[in-house]
Amino acid sequence: MTATILDGKATAAEIKDELRARVKALAERGINPGLGTVLVGEDPGSQAYVNGKHRDCAEVGIASLRVTLPADATQEQLDAALAELNADPACHGYIVQLPLPGHLDTQRALESIDPDKDADGLHPVNLGRLVLGYDGPLPCTPRGVVELLRRHDVPLRGANVAVVGRGNTVGRPLGLLLTRRSENATVTLCHTGTLDLAAHTRAADVVIVAAGVPGLLTADMISPGATVVDVGITRVIGEDGKGRYTGDVDPEVAEVAGKLVPMPGGVGPMTRAMLLTNVVERAERTA
Ligand SMILES: Nc1nc(=O)c2c([nH]1)NC[C@@H]1CN(c3ccc(C(=O)N[C@@H](CCC(=O)O)C(=O)O)cc3)C=[N+]21
Numbered sequence: 001m002t003a004t005i006l007d008g009k010a011t012a013a014e015i016k017d018e019l020r021a022r023v024k025a026l027a028e029r030g031i032n033p034g035l036g037t038v039l040v041g042e043d044p045g046s047q048a049y050v051n052g053k054h055r056d057c058a059e060v061g062i063a064s065l066r067v068t069l070p071a072d073a074t075q076e077q078l079d080a081a082l083a084e085l086n087a088d089p090a091c092h093g094y095i096v097q098l099p100l101p102g103h104l105d106t107q108r109a110l111e112s113i114d115p116d117k118d119a120d121g122l123h124p125v126n127l128g129r130l131v132l133g134y135d136g137p138l139p140c141t142p143r144g145v146v147e148l149l150r151r152h153d154v155p156l157r158g159a160n161v162a163v164v165g166r167g168n169t170v171g172r173p174l175g176l177l178l179t180r181r182s183e184n185a186t187v188t189l190c191h192t193g194t195l196d197l198a199a200h201t202r203a204a205d206v207v208i209v210a211a212g213v214p215g216l217l218t219a220d221m222i223s224p225g226a227t228v229v230d231v232g233i234t235r236v237i238g239e240d241g242k243g244r245y246t247g248d249v250d251p252e253v254a255e256v257a258g259k260l261v262p263m264p265g266g267v268g269p270m271t272r273a274m275l276l277t278n279v280v281e282r283a284e285r286t287a
Pocket residue numbers: 049052095096097098099120140233263264265266267268269271272
């Protein structure tokens with residue numbers, strides 16, 4: 001048996017088509033949604049990600065506000081850039097590209113974002129809203145995972161879901177999202193302190209791996225027919241000496257799983273589509 005591939009790129013393209021129509025409807029009411037990005041420094045990976053977000057914006061008709069600061073920018077310069085976006089009515093939401101250079105305080109930066117303009121959904125106020133079940137922007141990667149499974153009819157209601165990884169951007173908020181009444185999954189949140197990881201993943205209908213450990217999930221660790229979602233993205237140097245990105249799921253998992261969300265072509269494009277969705281939703285609410 002070979003797993004059915006759930007194509008995140010194609011699903012993200014569908015979502016972008018839907019967003020294009022919503023942006024058009026907003027334009028007819030005189031509202032032009034805008035996404036801001038703040039990039040500090042010249043890391044080529046971060047530049048590529050930010051460029052991708054601006055390309056996505058252009059595709060759906062969202063305005064891009066691009067702020068770039070030099071690698072040696074001070075915390076005060078960063079604060080000033082965030083204050084400007086907070087005050088700019090053309091900016092409906094924005095992100096601070098992570099990681100920031102080491103001399104800058106990431107927590108302080110994220111807390112300086114107006115929670116209502118938090119396109120990533122990672123502000124402490126918005127993570128708190130998620131805990132409490134209040135409305136607010138949802139973290140893009142967890143939301144992208146749930147949306148992809150929903151659009152491919154993977155049942156979550158009553159399902160046993162193993163989430164591997166408790167990071168602030170994926171694992172932890174994904175556990176919160178999946179256990180909302182609207183999803184009703186039963187979640188086991190596994191992490192580096194988990195004693196018998198394979199026992200938990202084998203018992204799961206859906207295994208979502210967001211640990212950042214290449215090849216962590218192997219074929220013997222899942223039950224036949226399970227749905228597997230690879231959220232891992234780690235830069236490794238291949239045998240040819242070239243850098244490439246690899247996921248957390250061993251390729252042989254595809255021989256045992258029923259459905260597989262691959263990396264690349266899975267969660268990454270969905271994350272970007274959810275970023276756009278957060279911005280459009282905010283523009284619709286302010287209308
Ligand atoms: N404030 C902030 N928000 C983020 O959302 C954020 C961040 N910082 N820092 C870095 C990570 C990484 N990230 C990715 C998003 C999409 C792909 C993606 O679309 N990848 C493609 C392959 C690469 C491509 O084709 O460009 C894929 O998986 O198919 C990858 C990585 C968002 N991040």
